[in-house]
Amino acid sequence: xxxxxxxxxxxxxxxxxxxxxxxxxxxxxxxxxxxxxxxxxxxxxxxxxxxxxxxxxxxxxxxxxxxxxxxxxxxxxxxxxxxxxxxxxxxxxxxxxxxxxxxxxxxxxxxxxxxxxxxxxxxxxxxxxxxxxxxxxxxxxxxxxxxxxxxxxxxxxxxxxxxxxxxxxxxxxxxxxxxxxxxxxxxxxxxxxxxxxxxxxxxxxxxxxxxxxxxxxxxxxxxxxxxxxxxxxxxxxxxxxxxxxxxxxxxxxxxxxxxxxxxxxxxxxxxxxxxxxxxxxxxxxxxxxxxxxxxxxxxxxxxxxxxxxxxxxxxxxxxxxxxxxxxxxxxxxxxxxxxxxxxxxxxxxxxxxxxxxxxxxxxxxxxxxxxxxxxxxxxxxxxxxxxxxxxxxxxxxxxxxxxxxxxxxxxxxxxxxxxxxxxxxxxxxxxxxxxxxxxxxxxxxxxxxxxxxxxxxxxxxx
Ligand SMILES: *Cc1c(COP(=O)(O)O)cnc(C)c1O
Numbered sequence: 296x297x298x299x300x301x302x303x304x305x306x307x308x309x310x311x312x313x314x315x316x317x318x319x320x321x322x323x324x325x326x327x328x329x330x331x332x333x334x335x336x337x338x339x340x341x342x343x344x345x346x347x348x349x350x351x352x353x354x355x356x357x358x359x360x361x362x363x364x365x366x367x368x369x370x371x372x373x374x375x376x377x378x379x380x381x382x383x384x385x386x387x388x389x390x391x392x393x394x395x396x397x398x399x400x401x402x403x404x405x406x407x408x409x410x411x412x413x414x415x416x417x418x419x420x421x422x423x424x425x426x427x428x429x430x431x432x433x434x435x436x437x438x439x440x441x442x443x444x445x446x447x448x449x450x451x452x453x454x455x456x457x458x459x460x461x462x463x464x465x466x467x468x469x470x471x472x473x474x475x476x477x478x479x480x481x482x483x484x485x486x487x488x489x490x491x492x493x494x495x496x497x498x499x500x501x502x503x504x505x506x507x508x509x510x511x512x513x514x515x516x517x518x519x520x521x522x523x524x525x526x527x528x529x530x531x532x533x534x535x536x537x538x539x540x541x542x543x544x545x546x547x548x549x550x551x552x553x554x555x556x557x558x559x560x561x562x563x564x565x566x567x568x569x570x571x572x573x574x575x576x577x578x579x580x581x582x583x584x585x586x587x588x589x590x591x592x593x594x595x596x597x598x599x600x601x602x603x604x605x606x607x608x609x610x611x612x613x614x615x616x617x618x619x620x621x622x623x624x625x626x627x628x629x630x631x632x633x634x635x636x637x638x639x640x641x642x643x644x645x646x647x648x649x650x651x652x653x654x655x656x657x658x659x660x661x662x663x664x665x666x667x668x669x670x671x672x673x674x675x676x677x678x679x680x681x682x683x684x685x686x687x688x689x690x691x692x693x694x695x696x697x698x699x700x701x702x703x704x705x706x707x708x709x710x711x712x713x714x715x716x717x718x719x720x721x722x723x724x725x726x727x728x729x730x731x732x733x734x735x736x737x738x739x740x741x742x743x744x745x746x747x748x749x750x751x752x753x754x755x756x757x
Contacts, residue, residue: 305345337364353721359591363724376627394621411605414597414621418559418585419453421596429520451529481505484535499536520553525571528560531715532677540575553580563587566673567646595625656736680717704742
């Protein structure tokens with residue numbers, strides 16, 4: 296058998312990858328032609344690839360490596376836990392110390408009466424839990440007709456059948472028979488793309504009031520919950536107008552529907568608070584968590600549940616769970632990650648140092664001829680590419696053409712920045728320093744300049 300190591304030539308690894316590895320969210324045929332980029336190691340905010348390139352990872356992996364790469368403490372904790380108790384389940388009236396300790400720590404950090412944690416292996420699994428939990432909650436309260444969950448178009452809540460249905464990604468719904476029944480999608484508060492000539496705050500209010508309209512149209516007795524990301528991430532880092540969330544909270548309160556905040560990206564410091572709900576000023580009944588919970592060092596997710604919902608669910612058996620719910624190694628790693636975030640003041644660093652430095656630098660990109668708006672909250676930011684800043688016009692090409700060109704230039708300039716359609720997005724490790732930020736902005740500007748020239752050559756700037 297071939298031993299596959301970092302020492303094989305890149306082309307050989309790429310061929311082996313193409314032969315047997317199916318990549319998620321990828322046109323695998325196309326990738327096989329081109330060859331995947333191979334990442335071999337990482338430290339802090341920097342990735343190294345198999346060609347020795349050092350790349351600034353302005354996406355923190357997939358929005359998850361909050362404390363940065365290369366923290367030996369997490370490796371040590373994982374090794375210790377694997378030796379002591381690599382696995383045991385939490386199904387049949389048993390538990391273990393890592394799950395106990397992590398649930399207690401999360402309850403401690405979460406605001407208000409969000410005091411109970413149902414563990415999962417990922418954000419998708421946690422949102423599947425939420426679908427079943429809120430429907431079961433209402434059934435136990437004698438209102439089984441309350442089964443509809445309202446979500447938003449262009450939301451991302453995961454990729455399983457349930458969580459992909461909650462999400463509002465049409466490209467996902469087109470494949471595999473999604474969405475499942477009783478999920479309803481309203482419009483998103485995306486002023487830049489959909490606000491036309493309206494004032495952003497008026498638009499934000501209108502988009503929030505779509506929730507009330509949907510509740511009245513579908514019938515209050517049919518609605519179980521509303522789910523949303525405090526700030527949409529995968530949809531393009533869409534910062535809602537300030538008017539949006541207070542109105543959503545008012546509507547959820549008025550009609551007594553459960554509010555689920557999907558904190559998978561916003562949680563654990565991303566927006567300058569422990570949770571995005573604190574940043575946007577809402578009080579959810581359930582939070583979905585994953586990603587930054589372990590800074591991606593181990594796969595783990597969960598639902599943080601308020602006292603009232605947990606008390607109702609505690610009546611009888613909730614026929615739900617995952618083999619890896621509260622996995623001891625993942626839980627121990629997550630606990631160590633939270634210790635580092637807390638003891639090293641990483642959230643204060645986002646709020647007081649990296650966030651303000653990034654905001655100034657990021658918003659300065661708005662003077663670039665290709666950039667329409669530059670938005671950032673804490674350390675999640677986006678810029679909208681446009682051929683016309685005044686009209687916010689799209690390009691005369693398929694959506695995503697310009698974004699893809701820009702992303703390819705970023706890669707070539709050793710910067711990982713993603714594109715969602717024609718928005719460029721960042722979500723760097725929270726430990727990013729002001730020095731890293733100036734490198735990031737220099738590379739971003741260079742990439743934008745190069746993308747501009749390419750778009751000009753292709754006659755796409757009209
Ligand atoms: C990534 C993500 C998920 C899904 O998490 P997985 O761990 O990939 O299953 C859910 N919600 C949001 C907001 C996400 O960004």
